[in-house]
Amino acid sequence: MIQIENIHKQFAKNKVLKGVNLNIPEGGIYAVLGPNGSGKTTLIKCVLGLVIPDEGSISILEQPVKNQWKYREQINYLPQIANFPGNIRVRELIGMIKDLRSKPGDERSLIGLFGLEPFLNKKLANLSGGTKQKVNLVLTFMFDSPVIVLDEPTSGLDPTAMIVLKNLIQKERKAGKTFLITTHIMQFVEEVADQIVYLLEGQVYYTGTLSGLLEKTGQKNLEHAIAHITMEKQNA
Numbered sequence: 228m229i230q231i232e233n234i235h236k237q238f239a240k241n242k243v244l245k246g247v248n249l250n251i252p253e254g255g256i257y258a259v260l261g262p263n264g265s266g267k268t269t270l271i272k273c274v275l276g277l278v279i280p281d282e283g284s285i286s287i288l289e290q291p292v293k294n295q296w297k298y299r300e301q302i303n304y305l306p307q308i309a310n311f312p313g314n315i316r317v318r319e320l321i322g323m324i325k326d327l328r329s330k331p332g333d334e335r336s337l338i339g340l341f342g343l344e345p346f347l348n349k350k351l352a353n354l355s356g357g358t359k360q361k362v363n364l365v366l367t368f369m370f371d372s373p374v375i376v377l378d379e380p381t382s383g384l385d386p387t388a389m390i391v392l393k394n395l396i397q398k399e400r401k402a403g404k405t406f407l408i409t410t411h412i413m414q415f416v417e418e419v420a421d422q423i424v425y426l427l428e429g430q431v432y433y434t435g436t437l438s439g440l441l442e443k444t445g446q447k448n449l450e451h452a453i454a455h456i457t458m459e460k461q462n463a
């Protein structure tokens with residue numbers, strides 16, 4: 228479904244991705260993890276065509292993405308920071324995004340799930356951070372696409388919204404969708420991810436199941452496994 232081969236990317240002298248290889252088959256939830264600044268967002272943006280790699284190739288649904296744009300219709304993307312103008316009302320924003328996509332979107336059940344009815348006529352600038360994130364999740368999940376990319380989806384969410392999000396992800400996964408998710412919330416990863424991709428020093432340090440990572444590191448949970456990898460690297 229997504230093939231990433233030998234991706235390199237540097238910003239000025241900062242070599243962020245140094246030969247990333249990753250093969251993501253169709254269906255399932257891939258958590259892309261790594262320390263701050265390890266290149267998770269950069270990698271995701273390469274997949275989306277928002278960052279152009281210096282070297283390497285990416286194919287999605289068997290199509291190389293270089294100089295292409297049509298494939299993006301197959302991806303729903305939740306950015307880490309979505310910067311929409313503050314004077315737009317929630318209802319208008321949803322309408323605008325639906326007009327921009329060439330496929331139909333259905334936001335009604337999502338608005339109910341996230342309890343957003345009272346906010347539909349409010350301007351974005353007047354919403355709390357968590358409520359804005361719920362709106363962004365509606366914008367992401369209202370379209371039916373085979374690939375869903377979520378950059379820090381839990382940001383600012385209260386526990387109820389977190390449960391709604393986890394259920395939504397599981398529902399879409401059962402429908403055969405492929406997820407790429409970045410997050411620093413390890414409990415979230417333990418609960419939803421099928422596979423873990425751990426980026427370190429510009430390369431993929433680990434891909435596999437959570438239990439495989441625990442076995443590899445000899446730790447009892449993901450938080451400890453990651454701390455173990457970091458310490459090991461520091462002492463190397």
Ligand SMILES: Nc1ncnc2c1ncn2[C@@H]1O[C@H](COP(=O)(O)OP(=O)(O)OP(=O)(O)O)[C@@H](O)[C@H]1O
Pocket residue numbers: 238241243261262263264265266267268269270
């Ligand atoms: N457009 C850009 N111009 C210059 N440097 C950039 C740009 N985008 C990212 N970087 C740098 O690339 C590195 C990786 O950033 P990236 O956002 O991909 O990391 P991340 O793993 O997603 O981090 P976090 O966990 O903090 O979200 C950082 O050093 C960042 O400053």
